[in-house]
Amino acid sequence: MNLINETHDINLTSWVESANTTTDFPIQNLPFAVFRRKGSSEAFRGGVAIGDQVVDLAVVDAANIFSGLAQEAVHAANAPSLNEFMGMGQAHWSALRLALSQALRTGSAHQASFEAALIAQADIEFSLPCRIGDYTDFYTSIYHATAVGRLFRPDNPLLPNYKWVPIGYHGRSSSIDVSGQTFHRPNGQTKAPDAEIPSFGPCKRLDYELELGIYLGKGNKLGDAIAIEDAENHVFGLCVFNDWSARDLQAWEYQPLGPFLAKNFASTVSPWIVTTEALAPFKTNWHRDENDPQPLSYLDSTANREAGAFDIQMDVLLESEKMRTEGTPASKLSQSSFKHSYWTVAQMVTHHTVNGCNFLPGDMLGSGTQSGPEHEEAGSMLELSRGGKESITLNNGETRTFLNDGDKVIMRGWCEKDGFKRIGFGSVEGTILPAK
Amino acid sequence: MNLINETHDINLTSWVESANTTTDFPIQNLPFAVFRRKGSSEAFRGGVAIGDQVVDLAVVDAANIFSGLAQEAVHAANAPSLNEFMGMGQAHWSALRLALSQALRTGSAHQASFEAALIAQADIEFSLPCRIGDYTDFYTSIYHATAVGRLFRPDNPLLPNYKWVPIGYHGRSSSIDVSGQTFHRPNGQTKAPDAEIPSFGPCKRLDYELELGIYLGKGNKLGDAIAIEDAENHVFGLCVFNDWSARDLQAWEYQPLGPFLAKNFASTVSPWIVTTEALAPFKTNWHRDENDPQPLSYLDSTANREAGAFDIQMDVLLESEKMRTEGTPASKLSQSSFKHSYWTVAQMVTHHTVNGCNFLPGDMLGSGTQSGPEHEEAGSMLELSRGGKESITLNNGETRTFLNDGDKVIMRGWCEKDGFKRIGFGSVEGTILPAK
Numbered sequence: 001m002n003l004i005n006e007t008h009d010i011n012l013t014s015w016v017e018s019a020n021t022t023t024d025f026p027i028q029n030l031p032f033a034v035f036r037r038k039g040s041s042e043a044f045r046g047g048v049a050i051g052d053q054v055v056d057l058a059v060v061d062a063a064n065i066f067s068g069l070a071q072e073a074v075h076a077a078n079a080p081s082l083n084e085f086m087g088m089g090q091a092h093w094s095a096l097r098l099a100l101s102q103a104l105r106t107g108s109a110h111q112a113s114f115e116a117a118l119i120a121q122a123d124i125e126f127s128l129p130c131r132i133g134d135y136t137d138f139y140t141s142i143y144h145a146t147a148v149g150r151l152f153r154p155d156n157p158l159l160p161n162y163k164w165v166p167i168g169y170h171g172r173s174s175s176i177d178v179s180g181q182t183f184h185r186p187n188g189q190t191k192a193p194d195a196e197i198p199s200f201g202p203c204k205r206l207d208y209e210l211e212l213g214i215y216l217g218k219g220n221k222l223g224d225a226i227a228i229e230d231a232e233n234h235v236f237g238l239c240v241f242n243d244w245s246a247r248d249l250q251a252w253e254y255q256p257l258g259p260f261l262a263k264n265f266a267s268t269v270s271p272w273i274v275t276t277e278a279l280a281p282f283k284t285n286w287h288r289d290e291n292d293p294q295p296l297s298y299l300d301s302t303a304n305r306e307a308g309a310f311d312i313q314m315d316v317l318l319e320s321e322k323m324r325t326e327g328t329p330a331s332k333l334s335q336s337s338f339k340h341s342y343w344t345v346a347q348m349v350t351h352h353t354v355n356g357c358n359f360l361p362g363d364m365l366g367s368g369t370q371s372g373p374e375h376e377e378a379g380s381m382l383e384l385s386r387g388g389k390e391s392i393t394l395n396n397g398e399t400r401t402f403l404n405d406g407d408k409v410i411m412r413g414w415c416e417k418d419g420f421k422r423i424g425f426g427s428v429e430g431t432i433l434p435a436k
Numbered sequence: 437m438n439l440i441n442e443t444h445d446i447n448l449t450s451w452v453e454s455a456n457t458t459t460d461f462p463i464q465n466l467p468f469a470v471f472r473r474k475g476s477s478e479a480f481r482g483g484v485a486i487g488d489q490v491v492d493l494a495v496v497d498a499a500n501i502f503s504g505l506a507q508e509a510v511h512a513a514n515a516p517s518l519n520e521f522m523g524m525g526q527a528h529w530s531a532l533r534l535a536l537s538q539a540l541r542t543g544s545a546h547q548a549s550f551e552a553a554l555i556a557q558a559d560i561e562f563s564l565p566c567r568i569g570d571y572t573d574f575y576t577s578i579y580h581a582t583a584v585g586r587l588f589r590p591d592n593p594l595l596p597n598y599k600w601v602p603i604g605y606h607g608r609s610s611s612i613d614v615s616g617q618t619f620h621r622p623n624g625q626t627k628a629p630d631a632e633i634p635s636f637g638p639c640k641r642l643d644y645e646l647e648l649g650i651y652l653g654k655g656n657k658l659g660d661a662i663a664i665e666d667a668e669n670h671v672f673g674l675c676v677f678n679d680w681s682a683r684d685l686q687a688w689e690y691q692p693l694g695p696f697l698a699k700n701f702a703s704t705v706s707p708w709i710v711t712t713e714a715l716a717p718f719k720t721n722w723h724r725d726e727n728d729p730q731p732l733s734y735l736d737s738t739a740n741r742e743a744g745a746f747d748i749q750m751d752v753l754l755e756s757e758k759m760r761t762e763g764t765p766a767s768k769l770s771q772s773s774f775k776h777s778y779w780t781v782a783q784m785v786t787h788h789t790v791n792g793c794n795f796l797p798g799d800m801l802g803s804g805t806q807s808g809p810e811h812e813e814a815g816s817m818l819e820l821s822r823g824g825k826e827s828i829t830l831n832n833g834e835t836r837t838f839l840n841d842g843d844k845v846i847m848r849g850w851c852e853k854d855g856f857k858r859i860g861f862g863s864v865e866g867t868i869l870p871a872k
Contacts, residue, residue: 258694
């Protein structure tokens, strides 16, 4: 599937001036969210980012400017959740993207009608873009798996299945919310290594995980595996995702069935879904090191090694309560890229369904913490602080091993490549309140 | 919370004669399902079992016979999924139960109107009773945990956290279906102990797990833990649940994040939800052996040790293709009871939310495989065949270590106690098709 087309042309400009400056949302991006005017009781509906504005898809739908698949798609996206639109598949997604690209281009005949559909992003609030039926978290960074494995199992950091199986586990959907989420530090059971028995109280090792969220579009029937060659067609788009983690709860509870309360108290997605079509230019030539086992054939897209392999850069910043009081900017903690991932999005999708498991539109996969090969590229504080043993110094001189109450964590994502316009994901932010 | 009232009276009889004979569904039970006439394209709607009949709640709603909370409840249950009704809480559930009990009693003034609402269970088909947003599987049988632990980790069968933490993990909702489910034997990666590398193909060690399914009724807000004293008020009812498992996939994939593809290809619930109110007489006096650690205080309902501790008997039968051809009855494999569970339903609910995790109405918990203390009471073939080492002989002389294609697994549940009418759960059935 080669989706690169006129909508990616670096020379395209928009009559929305802010889209032509430094922005996450040039006309080459066109990500989707669900929104309404801030503080209003309007119905939530689909919107598309362009510069510092959002295109209100309810207005575009009502104006009936588009035709065919594009009009069907915009009508479906005029809803409080994008599941129906996401379930329509690539032909509808592409048709709407092209229609929006054409309507927002400099010189478009639709400029007047579209001006009526613009709302400043500063004036809106978001909801989750879709109902996330099931959410699965993968573990695709071998650097993260090795570093964390070393802390939990010093003698056995990387387990023998890692290089064969895209390891994943089911997560909790109900506690996923959109950027801006605040939550109380979780309580739970922990057991200090030197303690006889566990104790109960607030988590002492609260952490973030820097991840991508991957939204399924078209689902599959129970029993029907999705072939690796077809996997990309099922993926609607990606967001930035913070998989908050309570490390001390995790260490005590995770054997033998995996993390549970350490993960399900809160998870936060960025509001905008950047479509796989917008990401098409940023694929990387995925390959497996010759010293590593080659993937089993069901996971090996020999015809298209780039399938679902994206170079998406991501960083994470921490803004403490003190920084907010003093007006100090947030402190950058690390930066990495999904290009380091051991498994591609296509491999995750195919592996997940190879046993017949079914996806529904709007289901989400987490990529797992995206740590790069260097220590400075680690996607969690557990890794940056080497299990809490080394303190991390922030911009303003404060230090951390794990997160404090009042800390706001900010994650961002973007793609850059010669010959293409930089496109961004916006950010996902979340703030920790004291334990109840 | 003492829910025992006139609806449990052993002397109650119904004008529906089949409810007064040997049945899972006497007037003291009144479980809920979602159904329509078999093979029809009618809308699915709520129904209540009475003897061999179902009360069509759409007809009862339209007849407007009830008043107050009972009418509100029956109106909400007249829907393709029971989530709204389940979210109303105990006052509505009790009011509807009482109204139905009175209307179905011998001598009821409503007999004529209710006769019009009866459909023979032989003539209906079921759907899932509600949208299951999130599903969590627990691991509450210490006998199962020890037996399985011994197979996966001979040196370390029961992990140190087991007696402190009600171990659970998130499962997959999308592949849960109602009794009658058929599914293809899953494909996947496995690695034989003596093999150098893994291979791909059909599961060779396909198993069932004998469980209870626990449906949440009233949810909780993200951040608000449910106290152990309040936990029962959040539980709408229980069903019998088959958590199909692919043991060879599980052995290779489950470390370090838990079972994944070994579990998410299919899970099957019985159609009827037996309410916690119907189960109220069958609570047991839960206690922890004095040699074991006492639960941490958040898990210890000292005021009501019976909270969520039910004596529910369950058995499992296997019907092979050969038995169907020959007309041989299904072969009973084992029988156990939830009274052996190390953790109660109330403890599961409270533990799950102690970190602030939120439940939504219709969310489901699996109890985990309910194996009793004796080998013959094991709730899985993995245990009965001692990890596939001993073959299990069926009624008709066939043998098994794990499930064959064409095997139908049947699980049943029921409660019995002196002074109370026996109530049943009906059955959950599922059949294995060959791998694709």
